[in-house]
Amino acid sequence: MRKRYLPVSFFEIITIIIASMVILLISILTITIFVTGVPYLGQALHSKEVLFSIKLSLYTASVSTVICTILAVPTAYALTKTRFPLCKIWQTLLELPLSLPYLVIGLGLLLIFSSKLGKELSRAGFQVVFSTKGIIVAHIFVNLPFVIRIVKMSFQEVDMRLELIARMLGATKAKCFWTITLPLAKNSIIGAVILAWSRALGEFGATLMLVGTTRMKTETLPASIYLNMATGDRGAAMASAVILLIISVAAHFLFHFIQIKPEKSRIKVV
Amino acid sequence: MRKRYLPVSFFEIITIIIASMVILLISILTITIFVTGVPYLGQALHSKEVLFSIKLSLYTASVSTVICTILAVPTAYALTKTRFPLCKIWQTLLELPLSLPYLVIGLGLLLIFSSKLGKELSRAGFQVVFSTKGIIVAHIFVNLPFVIRIVKMSFQEVDMRLELIARMLGATKAKCFWTITLPLAKNSIIGAVILAWSRALGEFGATLMLVGTTRMKTETLPASIYLNMATGDRGAAMASAVILLIISVAAHFLFHFIQIKPEKSRIKVV
Amino acid sequence: MIHIENFTYQVANFKLQNIELEIKENEIFAFLGKTGSGKTMLLEAIAGFYRGNCGAIYISGKDVVDIVPEERKIGFVYQDFGLFPHMTVYENIRYGLKMHRVEKSKMNLRISDMAKLLGIEHILKHYPATLSGGERQRTALARALVLQPRILLMDEPFSALDPGTRSQMYQLVEQIHKTFACTILFVTHNLYEAERMAQRIGIMVNGKLKMVCNTDKLFQNYEDTEILEFIGGYLNDNGTDVSKIERRLNADCTRLQPDK
Amino acid sequence: MIHIENFTYQVANFKLQNIELEIKENEIFAFLGKTGSGKTMLLEAIAGFYRGNCGAIYISGKDVVDIVPEERKIGFVYQDFGLFPHMTVYENIRYGLKMHRVEKSKMNLRISDMAKLLGIEHILKHYPATLSGGERQRTALARALVLQPRILLMDEPFSALDPGTRSQMYQLVEQIHKTFACTILFVTHNLYEAERMAQRIGIMVNGKLKMVCNTDKLFQNYEDTEILEFIGGYLNDNGTDVSKIERRLNADCTRLQPDK
Amino acid sequence: SKENKQTGQSKELEGKKLFVYCGAGMTKPFTEIAESFQGNTGAVVEVTFGNAAQIISQITASEEGDLFIAGAEGELDSIRDDYIADVKNLVKHIPVIAVQTGNPKNISGIMDLGKEGITVVLGDSDATPIGKIADKALTDAGIYEQVEVAARTATAPEISTALSLGQCDAAIVWKENAGIEGVEVVSTTDLDKYVKIVPAASLKCSKNAGVLEEFLLYLESDEAIKIWENYGYEVVE
């Protein structure tokens, strides 16, 4: 098809200018980090410690994101699609931790898991404080409110009529959820999951408080960055940051393939 | 209308159980914080320093959220609705900072604003490092990628056909944006704004790095929490956390009134 | 089979008022009425979407709203189709069969048969957003018919079709009615359609079911001015029959016979 | 006025093929054709939604795709209405007027006039999701008509209406056509409608514009088997005129005259 | 003789555990010390590094762990009574005046910090020991009021980062924090009287008394002291 050159409106030009500005701003940030970190990258990638923290970060971020999704989706469903009592109040409650500094979330968790109950749990084998499990717990508490909110909103946007139609065609509530509600909310949910995973990868405040930073044990990439910065090793810190960025880019391309495009409309807007 | 008692399905019961569990988990966290902090609340509210940091936190979080929205909405528009070149690449680039620890974002910003350019800016009166402006800048960089992503997704969900129909009725691109695209994406955008504001209120890592924590000058509520924790004053720290929670609840009720419900469908799902 | 007992349902300014109707097993019943008179709402009420302010609707003796939707076994062709946007035409039609755990080979056979009968085989892989109006309508029909439901509710099911395709649909529905013995209620604005298909006709006026009669007795009872006005609509504005052209068409070209 | 020059547009398996058509200023033209034959797509192409693979469509001498949509001054009534879900009926109708900066008092007058003519005053405050099919269609009509566009494209604009309301719409559109001198192209499955309103009729078959003729000459040219088959659809399956009932209706009750 | 002692006890400590909190500034030397003790004895020493706020919160909330290596005695104040069993001095923690490389503003001692046009960055006076020291030193020098403080920070490494990026002209920092690019130490004796001691504080909640005792002994060994010295710390006489 021939290319067309319709006049670009003033409005579009402004948005494009702002977009370029924003892109420039954020590029400057990432480029600064790259420039500072890349010279130390080779060294970092040869360090057993860094390799360990890459693995630990990937593992904990992935596990916590999966658990988070598994908890958030049913919760969002219960809050939007069932006759759950006092919905409004629970929703507010669930979103409260969003405004807490991660440090406070970490401290709160530390208090909980150091309580009698927590110590019982620990004795029963579920040790959280100062252990790898704690990283996952911290990530979950940091991300859960946020994922629940996005998933809830996407469920609310799903046309109730389509769900009813599916029910009339013989779908039970569960089937209707899997075949209609979930697929129609899919893009938002995938978006939320990517965000949660990214956040988990970079999360730091809550984890540090709950599990500390014991080398080769609870040292995630952000923890390693923190330690390097505390000892004045800015290059090494930024090298770890660059590794985070590289993982992030890779993940984006991966997710890009999973995320199926929305169904095209008949008309291509002119 | 009479109440009806249709059987609740097994599937629903499971989701309700999971939801209750999640609510319980998060309640335990907030209750722990409340219980620890409330006894010190009165004292905190009489402290000039705490009152200062409440004001500073509210001010910086609000300003940064407004700026963030003003930047994110046009950027998302340019990336989804105009023929902006290399969209995919910019989108990935914009989301990279999501996985960076806030600490690194803060350090990156410090590096940028300590460069020649940054020092020129500072001389020209736009001082960022160690100043209140820096808090706002840090919040913006922390939240921007995240708000852009949510707004972008909500714009993508808006039916292109309705936009075209509006154009055919005489709306310019700009008018079409204000009357169709934006209202239809409104709920998601409000959601993103609330999230960003909450995040800004609790953000700490990037701010710490960029502006330090000078008492009565750059001491936000999270900074005050941190300082209190360093002096072993957990009660006072948690009191500040409780203040954050109270602000958060208040904001939720406020936003609740702004957020207009989506148009009801004819049918109420049975 | 279907027993509507003094059913009343109010929403905003509109009120379905004291509907009384008894539909026999295997009957075909047509609703006529002005636009906005409540035909769709009555059909939806029969499907159990609304609990009445008073009265109730019973299907085989059970209040329909007390049956969970998936067990009502009602096929519904919606006026605006209600296709699943994330599924192809094929997947839309298959949906109900899958939910009823129909065996795979049988399922494919039934779908391809139905698609052939409705003339939509060529678009089975397309998504609803790309379909033409008539294709959407036939997909909605196929999705309901393929389940061979006990009760079939159809809301203006042929409105987007050309007369040729439409008369094929009449045959198809009649055939399904004969083969699977189902009760059919449908809404139409087409008098020919109503008489051709239905045994009885109900006329809705302003939320009330003003008149119910056998199709052949439709023109014998004109006391009510509202019904008079409605039926009058079927004349053109000069008071003459709207079908002038069709009549001439028939006179002009008797040699024009459809292929079969 | 509208000049379609060898326009071809292919999407997936479907192809609008070498459309040639010249529409004169102030003409009313009707498209007929089987479902899926490309009527909607052709109308959309005329509105400038597609750039052809070859050929072009000119409006007053300008390629329509090179005019930005807001300056095309084309009123479009969409087959599936395309109402704005977040606006009330009133706001939907007002939309175009607002975009054209019509003065407020004039605007309100025009909207209330239009609503009265279309019989939708009682639902002006309702949202599209709560409307009946016919109410939606009339809202879509009102939104397009209230702007008094130079060119009016209507895709099956009366399909969801009962015959009474429909004939009021005919009068309304005719009146608008007379008063504001606009060019009207519309799609319909109703032969009566086509003859009643249009000066010329075009028949679409499989993406091709097979035949264009004056309305009164429609039944004089039957070489083409595809057209023959299509026209044959207007007979019922016994080969007799579908309008049997309407004819009887007319005979039975000549006293039935619409109110005005 | 010490080596003998250790090899003699290595079997005994195999599989035993010690949990140590350590100030993040001392990450490098202390990691090495912990590793060598582990190598010598077979005991597992887990060290978690953090800043003062975090560690204090961790100790008071979890009531777990055996030993706290703090940046200065002062950091122990808030937990001394309730959580600390015993304190042992390890090495000197030396505050210095740091300036940008090349000393462009010609700062030669603490009095220069009060000069017009010199900006300094200091630690928070309550939350960080280094901030407390700075306040005390400046007050003692009588220039506390004159000093133009650009900012206070919540952790020690932030101070030298700011200095290295040219955001201020001078700072009072720990010696180990001053070893980064773009920063040099002013050679002056002005801060000598503010030298602090890095304390090793045994915690009351310790449940590994045996290993803890061994580890405290090891901290006094030549081997451990050598490691400290390698990283620029000075031994307490």
Ligand SMILES: Nc1ncnc2c1ncn2[C@@H]1O[C@H](COP(=O)(O)OP(=O)(O)OP(=O)(O)O)[C@@H](O)[C@H]1O
């Ligand atoms: N939720 C609602 N809120 C307000 N009005 C409603 C609602 N649901 C239905 N109505 C009104 O009820 C009336 C009847 O609607 P219904 O869809 O049953 O009409 P209909 O007979 O099917 O008309 P049509 O032939 O145009 O489809 C309409 O005027 C409609 O606007």
Ligand SMILES: Nc1ncnc2c1ncn2[C@@H]1O[C@H](COP(=O)(O)OP(=O)(O)OP(=O)(O)O)[C@@H](O)[C@H]1O
């Ligand atoms: N984007 C697309 N992808 C695939 N097929 C398409 C697309 N757009 C249109 N079609 C096909 O083009 C054909 C013509 O569509 P069109 O809507 O013009 O038919 P129509 O004549 O308006 O039919 P109806 O009377 O049913 O509305 C249809 O078969 C439709 O499926």
Ligand code: MOO
């Ligand atoms: O506890 Mo430190 O040594 O001030 O980071």
Ligand SMILES: [Mg+2]
């Ligand atoms: Mg209807």
Ligand SMILES: [Mg+2]
């Ligand atoms: Mg069409």
